[in-house]
Amino acid sequence: MAEEKATAASPIRYRPSLILGGVAAPLALAGYHFFSYAAMPWVCLYQKQPLLWLAAGLCILLAAVGVVAGFIASSEGRGAPEDAPGPQPRGAFMGAIMALFSALLLLILLAQATATIILDACQK
Numbered sequence: 645m646a647e648e649k650a651t652a653a654s655p656i657r658y659r660p661s662l663i664l665g666g667v668a669a670p671l672a673l674a675g676y677h678f679f680s681y682a683a684m685p686w687v688c689l690y691q692k693q694p695l696l697w698l699a700a701g702l703c704i705l706l707a708a709v710g711v712v713a714g715f716i717a718s719s720e721g722r723g724a725p726e727d728a729p730g731p732q733p734r735g736a737f738m739g740a741i742m743a744l745f746s747a748l749l750l751l752i753l754l755a756q757a758t759a760t761i762i763l764d765a766c767q768k
Contacts, residue, residue, distance in 0.1 A: 714743025
């Protein structure tokens with residue numbers, strides 16, 4: 645029985661930077677869309693367009709954190725126990741993929757936020 649516990653597989657460890665790299669940018673884009681569409685009637689009624697700019701800035705910041713976290717996960721260079729042996733562990737590869745995906749979503753968010761800042765959202 646004791647030998648069985650010694651040979652049991654170690655639990656999978658998730659790195660916070662890997663999770664943040666994969667979750668931050670999609671949440672930022674979804675949050676920006678939710679706020680900009682849901683709050684638009686109120687923003688136009690009370691002429692509070694700077695709130696849209698603030699929301700865009702916060703979401704851009706969150707997406708940028710996701711890009712940085714993905715690059716941190718890819719540059720760690722050491723793998724978790726569940727990674728296969730090799731020069732580039734799976735965690736580093738996933739970190740690079742998440743950083744690039746987050747960068748794509750950040751560019752989309754920047755393009756949409758630029759339109760919010762330049763154009764008047766309440767113009768009919």
